[in-house]
Amino acid sequence: MRKPFIIANWKMNKDVHESMRFVEAIKNKLPVDQEIGIAPQAVSLYNMKLTAGNSNLQIIAQNASAQADGPYTGEISLRTLVDAGATYVMLGHLERRRLFNESNLVINEKVLAALDAGITPIICTDEEMVQTEINGEIHYVFQQLKTVLNGVSPDQLKDIVISYEPSWAVGSKHTANPDIAEAGCRQIRQSLADSYNYDVADQVRILYGGSVNPQNIQEIMAKPNVDGALIGRASLDVNNFLQMINYQQQAQLQAAQAI
Numbered sequence: 453m454r455k456p457f458i459i460a461n462w463k464m465n466k467d468v469h470e471s472m473r474f475v476e477a478i479k480n481k482l483p484v485d486q487e488i489g490i491a492p493q494a495v496s497l498y499n500m501k502l503t504a505g506n507s508n509l510q511i512i513a514q515n516a517s518a519q520a521d522g523p524y525t526g527e528i529s530l531r532t533l534v535d536a537g538a539t540y541v542m543l544g545h546l547e548r549r550r551l552f553n554e555s556n557l558v559i560n561e562k563v564l565a566a567l568d569a570g571i572t573p574i575i576c577t578d579e580e581m582v583q584t585e586i587n588g589e590i591h592y593v594f595q596q597l598k599t600v601l602n603g604v605s606p607d608q609l610k611d612i613v614i615s616y617e618p619s620w621a622v623g624s625k626h627t628a629n630p631d632i633a634e635a636g637c638r639q640i641r642q643s644l645a646d647s648y649n650y651d652v653a654d655q656v657r658i659l660y661g662g663s664v665n666p667q668n669i670q671e672i673m674a675k676p677n678v679d680g681a682l683i684g685r686a687s688l689d690v691n692n693f694l695q696m697i698n699y700q701q702q703a704q705l706q707a708a709q710a711i
């Protein structure tokens with residue numbers, strides 16, 4: 453059974469104190485049957501972890517260096533992120549690729565280094581895929597993912613989280629489309645089954661990212677291959693975020709009101 457995972461990607465927003473206040477406001481309101489995480493700016497990680505205390509809020513790094521340590525001014529090592537309390541690290545986000553020219557090869561090095569350091573990668577990938585025919589059926593190969601997962605064993609893959617983020621939907625005015633979210637996540641799962649095996653592909657959590665908000669999250673999360681959401685803009689407001697992480701209770705409430 454894949455546990456739903458909802459993640460706030462705060463990008464370069466919120467200072468240390470704002471981040472801690474946000475955690476304070478949500479830490480006792482987390483749903484028990486889902487994993488919830490926040491990816492703040494790196495300088496806030498440690499204090500957020502302390503504020504989160506015994507709650508099961510996951511503190512997530514937005515990036516890391518593939519190098520263990522040494523003369524890399526401005527970089528942050530995976531070991532330091534783990535020490536600061538991060539349990540996951542996002543790798544290959546669209547903005548890292550576009551604005552900082554991160555290539556699939558560099559992201560692959562980071563994925564392997566994260567696995568070595570004992571921190572779970574959340575790999576972001578977009579809609580770049582090629583169609584291929586297998587036994588008369590159309591299958592898809594996700595080019596970025598294929599390179600980024602080079603050298604990752606089936607056993608390691610099971611714990612990795614993948615986020616499907618069509619580039620046109622991230623940070624844009626487009627409305628997220630639940631059917632597109634489902635189709636992309638399903639195709640990624642099938643592509644993993646082709647290159648690994650069905651059993652492993654069935655265990656990997658695949659999230660959708662791109663213009664998710666309190667109005668569309670229920671419908672997106674109801675899709676069978678969507679195991680969670682990576683949320684940018686809409687996660688910055690504490691009430692919006694609480695509404696989104698508690699989408700199941702909201703759905704039950706609406707159903708009860710409709711009777």
Ligand code: PEP
Pocket residue numbers: 461617621622623624661662663664682683684685686
């Ligand atoms: C993101 O940055 O990963 C993202 C999905 O952003 P937004 O929700 O703002 O589209």
